[in-house]
Amino acid sequence: MTSQNAAPSAPRLIKACRQEILDRPPVWLMRQAGRYMPEYRAIRQKMGFLELCKTPDVAVEVTMQPINAFEMDAAIIFSDILIPPEAMGMEVVFGDGGPHFPNPLQTAADVDRLIIPDPLEKTGFVMEIIRRMRQELASRPDTALVGFAGSPWTLASYMIEGGGSKHFAKLKGMMYDAPDVLHRLLGKLAETITLYLNAQIEAGAQAVQLFDTWGGILSEAEYRRFILPYHQQIIRNLKRDETPVILYVNNSRGLLPLMAEAGPDVISVDPLTSISDARQIVGHRFALQGNLDSTALFSSPQVLKPMVQALIAEGGNQGYIFNLGHGILPPTPVENVRLLVDLVKESALTPAHP
């Protein structure tokens, strides 16, 4: 561990993003602060989701819960991708059936009414969480703090559909019938997210991840029109000297070359593409993150252990971050999370993979 007086070396996660050779990969889990943890559920008994996102003291406590319990190599700030749309002027409700916009976007006028929020003024609580988290992690300099945002396409999906969707008929309807209006919305979102992530970086986020949960529902030609330019715009305009960018697209089989074109430092791979195939597809210009299937964590330790070990071997010790292929699921047994993290950490005891 680096002494606090010496110039601190970068956390393990950042070294992996830079493709430095390590004795083992870093490990963290998407949605690692959340409902599978009894400590989290206890807090949610007392506080609604949105209130929690906006109360830095408690959000910091929740962000730290998995770090305290399992000692992952990265903490991801507790927040939600729908915080920026709310700051743009949309009412968002977090109910039992998932997030919901009571007044979804329908017309060009609806899109024109959205503001591009000053991230400090409208989402200062997120930056406050980041500042406090860096203080919290001062004694753990090898644990990186990760900020994040949703991608314009995924945010537009929620803002137009009003919530989750199966067929995305309203979103695609706007894409087919009023592509210029959709582009105007995506442009506003890209500008908002760029400012938002840069504010996170300035507040102390050491890496940022862009989540495109619904990026996999388009054909390649549509992805090139409605997703890639906005990924590129955001990534190009981030203050990246010290801060790697991780790009995650769900259901991304066949899309990895387009993810690479966006120019992130790290490509976060879903379970549909193996890490070896991903490496073949995108080459060594990118670090990779992923991609254990979240449902594997429901299996017995005897089944889970060889799956985790195989993935550690596949990922290797250079340019690889151990993670899930999508978010951890609420019914996940905590013992399996501990087993997973411990297995990655123990892999440092065996000789490094060639």
Add this chain to the structure above:
Amino acid sequence: MTSQNAAPSAPRLIKACRQEILDRPPVWLMRQAGRYMPEYRAIRQKMGFLELCKTPDVAVEVTMQPINAFEMDAAIIFSDILIPPEAMGMEVVFGDGGPHFPNPLQTAADVDRLIIPDPLEKTGFVMEIIRRMRQELASRPDTALVGFAGSPWTLASYMIEGGGSKHFAKLKGMMYDAPDVLHRLLGKLAETITLYLNAQIEAGAQAVQLFDTWGGILSEAEYRRFILPYHQQIIRNLKRDETPVILYVNNSRGLLPLMAEAGPDVISVDPLTSISDARQIVGHRFALQGNLDSTALFSSPQVLKPMVQALIAEGGNQGYIFNLGHGILPPTPVENVRLLVDLVKESALTPAHP
């Protein structure tokens, strides 16, 4: 139109499956007999879904509804992919929230209890629908009758999950923890489906389509273990001299080479891969079917028309069947279905595409 006394030439759909050069592609729509039609909804007012499947008179009427209304080039028998699992010994309930197995498969003993049903004895009503449909279509020799079944993987998904699913945790749990039990189930399903489709062919189905709705949720390596061998087993054992086999896998981006390895006559493409890309990927050994996004049918005629025309041009007049990329959605306006079918039919009036 062929005179009823002369040796009838094959219906347009069959010619397209055989990659004959045509003046225009055939057109039909997955789920074309269904809830978007007021005639169908009127019948469902009086009769439950499963009863309808098992009442040949009415199933034939429903199968003919879109043919009478829009004159597609193929009729697909009105039935459901969960008919064979019921015949294997599982109780299935069709409720408002979709189909549901009250007693999903959990153990090896559950799988062992399933029978391999004689398709004539247990699902004779399906064969009766096919026989009557052929009589019904005797005066329309250019309209093909298509039979179908669900793939073992997709059927296993419903039988293990008990219904629809978001994360397929139970199905994947069996895949991880008891792959031998899952293989036993998939083997029984493959045998059942082979008998079932061969009985449909003997009853008069002129083409059969295998639907793998959930084939896209696996990695390539998993697909090779749990899906491909069963596709191959079924397709290899079908009586195919005169009867082409269409293979549909949903969310199949990146999976087309594996679909080709199954050896069907026609690869039915979802909206994620363009027909041109599909042709490049699988070459000219296969006819292609698809792949208009079902949500395009919600657009205005001005928007829909150029989309349909572009797809007609892209598909061409050899080895191509115009269809949707997945099933038609219940809120689809019938006028747009008429427009779509008419546009494909009118394309014969323009010179054939090179």
